[in-house]
């Protein structure tokens with residue numbers, strides 16, 4: 001039985017001081033022993049967030065990481081900088097990074113490999129545009145993203161990975177995918193993992209849905225056979241996130 005994992009992606013929101021306030025506000029609300037809870041916060045707030053979340057069930061994750069160990073990469077964050085302060089998760093290949101910061105399936109793969117090398121759990125994002133959905137190529141497109149993301153990743157590593165299926169047209173738009181659409185793609189992702197590896201790996205890997213998840217839509221989405229939780233943007237910055245984490249109560 002896969003444990004649910006519900007992560008907030010704070011994106012470029014909240015200063016370090018505001019981070020302390022929000023974590024203090026949310027920490028009594030996000031207690032649910034059935035769920036792994038992750039707050040992915042801006043790099044500048046990671047240390048503060050880890051301190052603020054000490055002694056709680058909240059895990060802190062980064063929103064990005066470079067694939068090199070160190071060197072002349074102005075403005076980037078190295079994997080050992082994350083592990084040094086106790087970061088456990090990192091979002092890789094979010095559609096906003098693909099769109100605005102030129103990330104590709106290839107850089108996603110390099111980052112995924114590097115995260116595993118350092119013992120950080122990657123939350124690997126995939127998702128189609130509205131045009132791709134309308135053209136009926138969603139599943140083909142997602143399968144390609146997944147196949148490249150997992151190149152040279154071992155089955156033991158893949159079992160611990162988290163995949164976030166986030167249809168681009170549902171992100172920040174208030175237009176949540178229907179439960180059927182979300183389940184269909186998450187199932188196809190699991191089948192793709194089974195093809196690359198085996199059934200054991202596919203059954204172990206956790207697949208989230210993301211895109212306008214709210215306290216209202218979470219219970220039905222997370223009840224689907226292949227949806228193991230969510231990656232939540234806007235609603236993760238509000239007390240509503242507590243309701244999302246407690247979707248089954």
Ligand code: 13P
Nearest residue numbers: 009171172211212233234
């Ligand atoms: P919203 O929940 O704001 O649509 O954002 C989803 C997302 O991009 C999470 O990574």
